[in-house]
Amino acid sequence: MPRTALTGTRIRERRTLEGLKQADLARTVGISPAYLNLIEHNRRRIGGKLLVDLARALGVEPSVLTEGADLPLMEGLQDAASNAVLRARPDISRARRAAAEPEAERAEEFAGRFPGWAELVVAQRDRITALERRIEALNDRLAHDPFLSDSLHEVLSTVTAIRSTAGILNGMGEIDPDWQARFHRNLYEDSQRLAQGSQALVSYLDSVGQSEDTLSSPLEEVEAWLAARDFALPELERGMMPELTGEGGLRSAPARQLARKWVLRARAEAEKMPLSMVEALISEHGPDPAALAQLAGVDLAAAMRRLASLPAFENRVPTGLAICDGSGALTYRKPLDGFAPPRFGAACPLWPLYQALLRPMVPIRRVVEQQGQPARRFLAYAIAQPQRAESFEAPEVVEATMLFIPLDRLDVTPREAEVLGVGTSCRVCARMNCPARREPSMVLEEPEEGL
Amino acid sequence: MGKRVLLIEDEPNIIEAIRFILSRDGWTVETHADGATAVEAVGRKRPDVVILDVMLPNKSGFDILRDLRADADHAARPILMLTARGQKKDRDMAEAAGVSYFMTKPFSNSEMLETVRRLAGTSDEASGEGHG
Numbered sequence: 001m002p003r004t005a006l007t008g009t010r011i012r013e014r015r016t017l018e019g020l021k022q023a024d025l026a027r028t029v030g031i032s033p034a035y036l037n038l039i040e041h042n043r044r045r046i047g048g049k050l051l052v053d054l055a056r057a058l059g060v061e062p063s064v065l066t067e068g069a070d071l072p073l074m075e076g077l078q079d080a081a082s083n084a085v086l087r088a089r090p091d092i093s094r095a096r097r098a099a100a101e102p103e104a105e106r107a108e109e110f111a112g113r114f115p116g117w118a119e120l121v122v123a124q125r126d127r128i129t130a131l132e133r134r135i136e137a138l139n140d141r142l143a144h145d146p147f148l149s150d151s152l153h154e155v156l157s158t159v160t161a162i163r164s165t166a167g168i169l170n171g172m173g174e175i176d177p178d179w180q181a182r183f184h185r186n187l188y189e190d191s192q193r194l195a196q197g198s199q200a201l202v203s204y205l206d207s208v209g210q211s212e213d214t215l216s217s218p219l220e221e222v223e224a225w226l227a228a229r230d231f232a233l234p235e236l237e238r239g240m241m242p243e244l245t246g247e248g249g250l251r252s253a254p255a256r257q258l259a260r261k262w263v264l265r266a267r268a269e270a271e272k273m274p275l276s277m278v279e280a281l282i283s284e285h286g287p288d289p290a291a292l293a294q295l296a297g298v299d300l301a302a303a304m305r306r307l308a309s310l311p312a313f314e315n316r317v318p319t320g321l322a323i324c325d326g327s328g329a330l331t332y333r334k335p336l337d338g339f340a341p342p343r344f345g346a347a348c349p350l351w352p353l354y355q356a357l358l359r360p361m362v363p364i365r366r367v368v369e370q371q372g373q374p375a376r377r378f379l380a381y382a383i384a385q386p387q388r389a390e391s392f393e394a395p396e397v398v399e400a401t402m403l404f405i406p407l408d409r410l411d412v413t414p415r416e417a418e419v420l421g422v423g424t425s426c427r428v429c430a431r432m433n434c435p436a437r438r439e440p441s442m443v444l445e446e447p448e449e450g451l
Numbered sequence: 452m453g454k455r456v457l458l459i460e461d462e463p464n465i466i467e468a469i470r471f472i473l474s475r476d477g478w479t480v481e482t483h484a485d486g487a488t489a490v491e492a493v494g495r496k497r498p499d500v501v502i503l504d505v506m507l508p509n510k511s512g513f514d515i516l517r518d519l520r521a522d523a524d525h526a527a528r529p530i531l532m533l534t535a536r537g538q539k540k541d542r543d544m545a546e547a548a549g550v551s552y553f554m555t556k557p558f559s560n561s562e563m564l565e566t567v568r569r570l571a572g573t574s575d576e577a578s579g580e581g582h583g
Contacts, residue, residue: 153536156556157535157556164560164563165464186464189464
């Protein structure tokens with residue numbers, strides 16, 4: 001069933017799943033079987049009390065009938081379907097591959113009937129992708145790591161000298177005592193070098209093995225660590241530093257390094273924008289980064305980051321944050337319900353985040369709409385700024401920041417023409433005829449022209 | 452005067468071993484350890500065989516080999532390349548650059564001696580290119 005499935009179809013599906021006859025369900029909710037039939041074939045719109053009664057009779061929340069399955073889960077399933085494992089296996093016959101092609105159009109039905117299995121498929125998709133990335137990183141490391149290359153070269157050179165010297169002492173007949181002594185000394189020196197080189201290599205490979213157990217990038221580790229804290233660091237509000245190690249801390253050294261950089265910046269921003277100041281500002285103006293930046297004398301990106309890392313308090317509005325570098329790679333992802341930056345691959349190029357990259361230092365404020373049932377709107381603020389240069393010769397490094405806030409939590413009513421339709425990433429986006437589409441969608445029933 | 456070998460290598464104990472093996476066989480062995488001036492050293496010494504390591508300070512053995520082959524004076528000079536990198540792509544690169552023989556470390560002393568003899572045309576065996 002495509003993502004655009006209608007309420008009637010879900011009612012029918014649910015009824016069939018419950019083993020109820022149309023007539024029995026119609027009688028329970030006090031309508032005629034013919035009318036229920038029209039509803040189930042999406043020929044009558046329903047809402048209000050009848051929807052609630054039908055949902056109660058089917059044992060589900062009304063939103064399950066109107067909104068269908070959870071959006072991130074659906075996107076995960078669609079993505080998993082697009083990466084079908086069998087497709088890449090030459091040892092499986094073409095006929096079997098075709099038969100085993102996932103029924104992507106029935107993803108919602110699958111998620112509705114077997115939510116546990118659907119979660120498992122998505123979790124395994126995430127794990128496979130993480131493992132693939134890990135393998136790529138290790139391959140890259142083996143091929144290009146200068147330390148590994150130098151160490152192996154050192155070991156092989158030393159072995160060469162030992163083998164050659166030992167061959168001389170062992171198989172070349174009578175040798176002058178002075179030369180003999182010299183070769184013995186060389187053998188001793190080389191054996192020492194070999195021992196040291198081998199130990200260094202083993203220590204290095206051990207450290208690679210230890211970092212493997214995280215099975216994710218340092219960035220993902222930091223994100224998981226922040227997510228477990230609701231993306232807030234309450235210690236900073238009390239002038240303290242959060243504990244990066246220990247139980248619940250970060251396991252890998254690169255992740256701790258990244259987190260430290262993030263925390264130090266957040267601490268400086270918490271000092272310039274104390275919680276009391278931010279709370280008062282939100283009470284008066286709402287979560288407006290421009291007002292906060294002006295009040296605290298900080299740049300817009302700092303104000304956005306601060307608004308997205310506040311600890312829980314009474315008037316706190318949910319906020320999401322995405323940060324990318326000049327290449328467009330996401331370096332920070334704080335998702336919101338209905339607006340989740342993709343974990344893998346590139347995001348939607350229409351996001352104000354990327355529009356900001358095109359116009360550095362120009363603040364962008366835009367209402368965006370994420371597709372879904374219902375579609376959700378967010379007010380997005382974005383700006384791209386150069387990072388502080390270390391020297392005059394240093395290359396220019398740009399970072400773009402986007403804060404997004406659910407529109408229904410703000411006092412903003414945009415004109416329809418001002419609303420920008422966006423997605424998560426092309427593969428799981430059903431937006432038709434999108435000028436920014438870079439690859440075909442898995443969730444569109446008909447392929448678009450020109451793709 | 453016997454035949455001369457120029458050994459371009461920067462590992463002292465490998466230099467010592469190769470020098471001993473070849474000297475016993477009647478070769479005059481000269482050495483050079485810096486990649487940057489290796490081409491110049493070959494031009495000055497004009498050896499019968501060059502033994503060239505790949506990983507050298509300041510300039511790689513591959514670059515030295517290309518520079519030598521670009522010079523008509525060294526276009527036919529036998530060059531034995533020594534390397535710890537024995538992958539096909541390294542062999543292919545060496546062949547494309549015009550190597551006479553490609554030998555991976557660690558090597559056996561007899562293999563080294565036989566190869567140098569063959570490259571200089573002093574071996575009993577038929578001479579010809581090989582891939583160590």
